[in-house]
Amino acid sequence: MPIYVYWGEDDFAMERAIAKLCDRVLDPLWTSFNYTSFSPEQPDAVIAGLNQVMTPTFGAGGRLVWLMNTTLCHHCPDDVLAELARTLPVIPENSFLLLTTRNKPDERLKSTKLLKQFASEFQEFPLIPPWKTELLVQAVNQAAQAVGVKLTPKIAEILAQAVGNDTRLLYSELEKLRLYTAGSNKPLDVDIVTQLVRNTTQNSLQLSAAVRTGDTAKALNILADLINASEPGLRIVATLIGQFRTWLWVKIVMEGGERNPQAIAKAAEIANPKRIYFLQQEVKFLSVQQLISCLPLLLELEVSLKQGASEMSVLQTKIIELCEVCRQNSQYT
Structure with a gap:
């Protein structure tokens, strides 16, 4: 089913996942016609979003409807639940529904159970606790691989200590290191990284x-x-x-x-x-x-x-x- 539920406190990691989803679903020439976002402040945002996701796409690519910071997984009125149950099973294959929230979905709610039943992806983006240094180093190595920067174990540890669980800062610092080594065969060493990376x-x-x-x-x-x-x-x-x-x-x-x-x-x-x-x-x-x-x-x-x-x-x-x-x-x- 083309339904995605993202939740967690790592805003930057979630933003990256949303950007990848947009790139995969939307045709750049038709984005203005096929992409809609609804904030929780908008009246009847969920109902409007469900109606929109059922609308046929225009031109090339698919349709993406994003319910931002939705409370659907924490509080769901009966009329919204009924509309959710009616719509989720019949969303067209080229229409995608994205729901995001910072707080953990309440799995006791019928709305959450429905979403888990039909969602193709139900993903958490948690912040790694600052004291779990091994997980922080692992996250550094994964990000470095994505950015294209080769790190030694010692440098990965220095970066983990420097940026902690701030994913946005991690990618910023890795991009800085990537630019520093671009066009050069000079390997990164501890002294260079210590000078370049902001350590807080x-x-x-x-x-x-x-x-x-x-x-x-x-x-x-x-x-x-x-x-x-x-x-x-x-x-x-x-x-x-x-x-x-x-x-x-x-x-x-x-x-x-x-x-x-x-x-x-x-x-x-x-x-x-x-x-x-x-x-x-x-x-x-x-x-x-x-x-x-x-x-x-x-x-x-x-x-x-x-x-x-x-x-x-x-x-x-x-x-x-x-x-x-x-x-x-x-x-x-």
Whole structure:
């Protein structure tokens, strides 16, 4: 069936998939006749979209109807559900219906079940958690292959640390590296990549390390550098939450008497057990209670930023509070 449902928080990856779908379906000369998008603010957007997708195409190519940021998979009135059930099975082969949403579809809803039944593609575009470094490196290698840039394992790791889960920034940096090497047989080396690639996630990890050791002055300096580099506050918080979550799980499992790196890695959702030794050293001087006490502060920080609080002010305040928690009874002092 020519029905596509895309959802997830990785906007850039979703945009690339939508662009590929448009290129495959639409004839450039007839796009203005055969391409229609409906925003959720438009009245009866779903009904109008379903009616449009049943309209015969004009000229060459197919028809594409896009229901943008639709709530169809989260709330579906009975009249819309009835129209959906009537239309989905009979959409013409050369008409394509695309639905996108950031939030995960509610699989309990009849509308979601209908879409899953008839959709030819039901795809998620998730953001990789910042602490899952192995998945980030894998994503870097996949993107490099798509762009046409050859990377060594070390350079792939540097890129993963630099861009984190920001897919848009990843492709931007890879394009920069591709242009740098264009027309030249000169291979990329670590020094060149370090100079060319904007590194913010690594600094966020350095911020986590400074907080962990209770070094308030260093933490505030790193934070200022991140803000001056236009690093979004929520991305900084995401890295902090990921790091403290990992540290907490490792510490809890260690306190339970577990010594097997594979078992600790499994409990902490860490793909590479070789990281466990280093994580154990990082949490050596912190207690479980200290790490637990940091999580509500990070949650408060995330909520404040999402509610529109002054970014620099609230980040500075919470970083100071986090450093104080980590410094209490710590052997770092």
